[in-house]
Amino acid sequence: MHVLQLAIPPDFPLPIPGNLSLLEFLIVLTFLLHIVFVNLTISLANGAIALEGVGMIKKSKRLDDMARICSFHASVHKSIAVVLGVAPLLIISVIYTQYFYTSTLLIGKAWLSIIILLITSFLLLYLYKFSWEKWENKKGLHFIVGLIASAILLFIPFIFIVNIVSMLYPEKWETANGFFHSIVHYPQIWQRYAHFILASLAAGGFYMYFYFTWKQKKQTLSDVEQTLKIGGVKVTFWITLLQLVFGSLLLMSFRRDVMLLFMGDDLLLTTLLLTSILLTIVLCALLYVAMKKDTPKWFYASIACFVLIVALMGWMRHEVREAYLQPYMDEYPRTFDVQKENVQPIK
Amino acid sequence: MNFPIVEFPWFGNGNIVALIAIIHVLISHGVAIGATAIVVSTEYYAMQTKNAKLDQLAKQMTKWIVIITTTIGAMTGVGIWLSTMVIQPDSIGSLLRIFFWAWVTEWVIFIGEVVLLLIYYYTWEKWKEGRKKQKHLNIGITLSIFSWLTMAIITGILAAKLTPGRWMETLSFWNAFFNPTYLPSLAFRTFLAVTLTISLFTIFVRLFVKDEDVRPQLFRIFSIWGAISLPATFVFGLWYLKSIPEQAAKLIVWSTGLPEQTFNVLNIFAFVLIVVFLAWLVIRPKKLPIVLALAMFVSAIGFIGEFEVVRESVRKPYIIYNYMYVNGITKAKAEAMNREGYLAHSTIAKVKEITDENKLEAGREIYLGQCLACHTIDGWRSKRALANRLDGWSQETIKSFIPNMHNVRPMMPPFVGTEEELEALAAYLYKVVNEQN
Numbered sequence: 090m091h092v093l094q095l096a097i098p099p100d101f102p103l104p105i106p107g108n109l110s111l112l113e114f115l116i117v118l119t120f121l122l123h124i125v126f127v128n129l130t131i132s133l134a135n136g137a138i139a140l141e142g143v144g145m146i147k148k149s150k151r152l153d154d155m156a157r158i159c160s161f162h163a164s165v166h167k168s169i170a171v172v173l174g175v176a177p178l179l180i181i182s183v184i185y186t187q188y189f190y191t192s193t194l195l196i197g198k199a200w201l202s203i204i205i206l207l208i209t210s211f212l213l214l215y216l217y218k219f220s221w222e223k224w225e226n227k228k229g230l231h232f233i234v235g236l237i238a239s240a241i242l243l244f245i246p247f248i249f250i251v252n253i254v255s256m257l258y259p260e261k262w263e264t265a266n267g268f269f270h271s272i273v274h275y276p277q278i279w280q281r282y283a284h285f286i287l288a289s290l291a292a293g294g295f296y297m298y299f300y301f302t303w304k305q306k307k308q309t310l311s312d313v314e315q316t317l318k319i320g321g322v323k324v325t326f327w328i329t330l331l332q333l334v335f336g337s338l339l340l341m342s343f344r345r346d347v348m349l350l351f352m353g354d355d356l357l358l359t360t361l362l363l364t365s366i367l368l369t370i371v372l373c374a375l376l377y378v379a380m381k382k383d384t385p386k387w388f389y390a391s392i393a394c395f396v397l398i399v400a401l402m403g404w405m406r407h408e409v410r411e412a413y414l415q416p417y418m419d420e421y422p423r424t425f426d427v428q429k430e431n432v433q434p435i436k
Numbered sequence: 437m438n439f440p441i442v443e444f445p446w447f448g449n450g451n452i453v454a455l456i457a458i459i460h461v462l463i464s465h466g467v468a469i470g471a472t473a474i475v476v477s478t479e480y481y482a483m484q485t486k487n488a489k490l491d492q493l494a495k496q497m498t499k500w501i502v503i504i505t506t507t508i509g510a511m512t513g514v515g516i517w518l519s520t521m522v523i524q525p526d527s528i529g530s531l532l533r534i535f536f537w538a539w540v541t542e543w544v545i546f547i548g549e550v551v552l553l554l555i556y557y558y559t560w561e562k563w564k565e566g567r568k569k570q571k572h573l574n575i576g577i578t579l580s581i582f583s584w585l586t587m588a589i590i591t592g593i594l595a596a597k598l599t600p601g602r603w604m605e606t607l608s609f610w611n612a613f614f615n616p617t618y619l620p621s622l623a624f625r626t627f628l629a630v631t632l633t634i635s636l637f638t639i640f641v642r643l644f645v646k647d648e649d650v651r652p653q654l655f656r657i658f659s660i661w662g663a664i665s666l667p668a669t670f671v672f673g674l675w676y677l678k679s680i681p682e683q684a685a686k687l688i689v690w691s692t693g694l695p696e697q698t699f700n701v702l703n704i705f706a707f708v709l710i711v712v713f714l715a716w717l718v719i720r721p722k723k724l725p726i727v728l729a730l731a732m733f734v735s736a737i738g739f740i741g742e743f744e745v746v747r748e749s750v751r752k753p754y755i756i757y758n759y760m761y762v763n764g765i766t767k768a769k770a771e772a773m774n775r776e777g778y779l780a781h782s783t784i785a786k787v788k789e790i791t792d793e794n795k796l797e798a799g800r801e802i803y804l805g806q807c808l809a810c811h812t813i814d815g816w817r818s819k820r821a822l823a824n825r826l827d828g829w830s831q832e833t834i835k836s837f838i839p840n841m842h843n844v845r846p847m848m849p850p851f852v853g854t855e856e857e858l859e860a861l862a863a864y865l866y867k868v869v870n871e872q873n
Contacts, residue, residue: 098438098783101526102766103533165554168506172550175514175543182521183532190439190525197442197522204456204515211507427607432759434767 095259097187097417100424102431105183109425112184113407119176121403125292126170131242132293133163134214138235145228154313155320157221160235162296164218167211185256187421188414192256199248199268206241213238243286247272250281257413280339287335288402291328295395297321298379302388319380326376329369347412351405358408365401368394437764437782437805439525448815449523449808450748456519458744460512462636462737465625468505468549469583470633471497476576478657483569489650495560497637502557506550524809526764527755534603534612535593542589545582552579584626591622598680598751604758620676627672628743630665634658635710635736638717639729648722655721662714670707681757684750687847691749692742693819706735752810752847761849763809770852778802778853790856799864802857806849814872823872826865835862 105112137159144152181189193200217235224231251271255262258275265274272278301310301318310318340348340362351362375391378384444452475494482490520528532539556575563572592613596603603612638658645651677685689699713732716724755762765773772781779785779798782805787798807822814823826834838858842850851858 096440096784101529101533102768103530106533106536165558168510168550168554169547171506171510171514172543172547175546176540178514178517179532179536179539179543182529183536186529190521190529193521194440194442194525197440201452201519201522204511204518208508208511211511212503215503215507429607431766431768432607433604434758434771 095417096191096262097259097421098191100187100422102424102428104424104427109184112180116177116180116184117403117407119173119180120406121399123170123173123177124403125399126166126173127246128289128292129296130163130167130170131239131246131286132289133159133166133296134235134239134242136293137163137217138232138239141232141235145232151313151316155317158313158317160214160218160221162300164211164214167214171207181253184423185410185414187423188256188259188417189252191259191262192252195255195262195265196248196251196268196271200252203245203248206245210238210241210245213241246282246285247278250278250285251275253410254278254281257410259417276344277339277342280335280342284332284335284339287328287332291325291332294321294324294328298325298376299392302385305385319383322376322379326373326380329373329376333366333369343409344413347409350408350412358405361401361405361408365398365405368398368401372398437778437784437801440784441804441808442522443804443808444815445812446815448810448812448817448820450810451817453516453519453523454745454748456512456515457748458741459508460516461744462632462740463504463509464513464587465629465740466632466636466736467501468509469580469587469626470629470631471501471637472553472576472583473580473630474633474637474657474661475501476573476580477661478654479573479576481653481657483573487650487653489647490653493645493647493650493654495557498553498557498560502553505553510550524755524764526766527760530756530760531593531597534609535596537609538589538593538613542586545585545589549579549582549586552582587625587629588622591625592618594747595621597756598684598747600757600759617676617679620672620679623672624669624676627665627668630661631669631710632736632740634662634665634717635713635732638713638724639726639733642724642726642729652721655717655724659714659717659721662717666710666714680750683846687750687752688746690847691746691752706739709735749847753842753849755809763806763849765806765849765852770850773852774854776854778805778857790860795860796864796867798857799860799862799867802853802861803864806852806861813868822865823869826869827873829866829869831862831866834865835859838862 137156140152140156140159143149144156213234217231217238220231220234248268251268254275254277255265255271261275265271297317298321301314301321304310304314305318340351346354350358353359372391372394375387375394378387379391443449475497478494478497479491482488482494517528552575556572556579559572559575563569592615595617596612596615599616600612601615602608603615638655641651641654645654689696692699694702709731713728716728751757751762753761755764758767760766761770769781777788779790779801780788782801785798785801785805787794787801790798811820811822811825813821815821818824829837835858837844838851838861841848851861853861
């Protein structure tokens with residue numbers, strides 16, 4: 090591959106502050122923790138307005154109560170999602186500086202807009218949550234507040250996805266022209282977005298199942314809570330089945346040599362992918378049982394399955410990035426030992 | 437100039453970070469740190485005196501702490517970082533390499549802080565009586581400690597940018613973290629946080645707490661805290677001031693953009709105002725004038741704005757003292773760039789060798805790389821706008837000034853590059869300045 094003309098900058102003269110394998114492990118772990126809470130925030134906020142909207146049409150108090158529960162959980166999880174996001178952002182900045190900083194600056198203004206967008210969305214989410222009773226007679230307004238907050242939450246992933254996809258394609262930087270152009274300029278964007286939004290819905294559904302099954306162990310669930318629990322299982326089941334299709338679409342959108350790593354060229358990566366597919370099928374079977382018979386019997390098995398799938402996804406995601414960047418790594422080395430001559434001025 | 441450049445031609449690149457940072461300091465110090473301490477002490481006092489109304493008021497304040505800190509507070513905190521990545525990638529990237537583990541530690545504490553805050557607020561009604569109330573209070577005390585600890589870590593990093601101390605020789609993390617201004621600035625910020633809370637919250641308490649019994653009680657608590665925090669802020673502020681480098685101290689008045697006399701009058705006025713305000717809280721808490729509370733609110737915001745602008749500007753011409761200039765060029769690399777060319781060392785520069793045809797384009801690239809950090813061509817801050825500063829200058833004058841500007845104006849970094857590059861920059865600046873005027 091011809092990589093000499095690319096705008097990949099030299100690494101900083103100050104060394105990467107730690108063992109690379111440890112940092113790679115930490116980036117996978119902390120990103121997963123972060124993204125699960127992001128998934129929950131997005132799906133529960135959108136779930137809340139969907140339930141409220143349908144409740145308004147059907148004049149159903151039950152649906153409204155369900156929406157309210159979702160909005161409460163969304164507003165708590167969004168706070169956790171933000172703080173958990175700091176660590177993966179820290180690590181990606183220090184171990185992929187040359188690629189990640191450039192891809193960020195290529196969409197600099199969109200990147201900055203995240204601050205205003207998230208503040209707006211979060212404030213509206215609080216307004217949505219705290220005005221539920223007060224605005225009982227202004228349902229339309231209440232719904233619109235939630236709708237704007239949720240719509241913003243659906244938009245922001247594009248900015249992050251464009252950024253982390255763009256960093257994989259240094260040869261396309263030259264022809265990229267800002268954020269909106271980048272959405273169509275780089276491959277994978279829509280496939281990643283669809284995979285991510287579906288994952289959010291599945292995680293949100295699973296969270297409802299998890300939370301209310303756990304609560305059920307301490308107290309009897311109300312009718313609304315019971316419906317949310319079973320509804321959560323159903324959502325997770327159907328969405329997870331769909332993910333088998335959308336996951337495959339994402340795989341097919343990768344550069345051919347990267348895709349083939351997961352299809353026999355690399356034993357480890359192929360095993361990871363097959364295991365994740367197998368576990369997904371097992372999870373669906375467990376959820377199917379939970380859907381048909383309301384029994385906590387397979388509860389822990391399904392949690393274990395869910396956690397393992399998420400872990401495998403995070404691991405594979407990291408391997409995809411490594412595979413994409415591999416061709417550039419030798420040409421544009423990272424700094425592991427301090428380059429003293431470039432740090433301390435000659436006296 | 438190794439990363440793509442994002443330009444804010446009217447607002448000015450540096451102002452983006454400053455705006456976000458000022459909002460963040462107001463909230464992190466005034467709401468997350470100071471207000472939490474005051475709320476927890478209010479809960480304690482209410483518990484001791486069995487005062488249910490005061491307890492509810494503390495809960496109400498906590499609700500606002502939750503709303504503000506988990507939205508604007510958290511997002512401007514992350515936002516300083518998101519924006520410095522865009523505006524000063526070389527600087528923040530280097531700081532991350534030096535202070536990575538400090539940031540990781542801060543992150544862990546930050547998670548604790550947010551979780552504790554959520555628990556503290558959402559269990560207020562659940563843990564109401566006896567032992568449970570004590571447990572609730574303990575959560576609050578732990579929360580206060582956590583929120584202070586996040587500041588204690590970040591302050592190490594911020595202080596190192598001005599005074600990296602022995603780090604330049606040893607490159608040791610510990611030398612960088614425990615740098616000469618660390619302790620004074622931490623002490624100053626600790627008490628500033630409390631003073632700030634009182635100044636910011638009083639107007640809201642005055643306007644929205646209608647109960648005439650409970651409001652003076654809360655003001656009483658404010659005044660006790662104020663009696664400790666105001667003198668401490670002043671004393672530790674002086675210590676902090678004495679510990680910064682002499683060259684930086686000289687730039688304080690300049691960095692506010694005010695004439696020296698106005699600067700002195702304003703700051704003395706603000707100090708007198710806060711003394712009067714606190715005295716009023718102590719003597720007549722029931723009759724606090726709204727105007728006084730409002731004046732306090734406005735001057736607190738003004739003071740934080742001033743403090744942040746000064747703290748960022750007195751470092752000039754550096755962004756990390758003695759290591760990196762404000763435009764991201766390291767002192768160690770400057771020599772090679774003078775010899776081999778600034779553009780030759782810039783990954784993203786399109787022009788590597790200057791010809792008559794590409795001279796202006798080269799000049800623009802040098803402008804973006806070396807001047808944009810502080811200047812605009814024609815932005816709203818006229819003192820930073822080159823169309824204003826270089827109005828009426830000939831190309832020759834611009835060219836002869838640039839190599840000497842750091843001697844005449846010590847806050848400016850030296851020009852870095854070859855003779856041809858200097859020529860190109862002068863030609864470009866002359867052209868755009870005259871197009872504007």
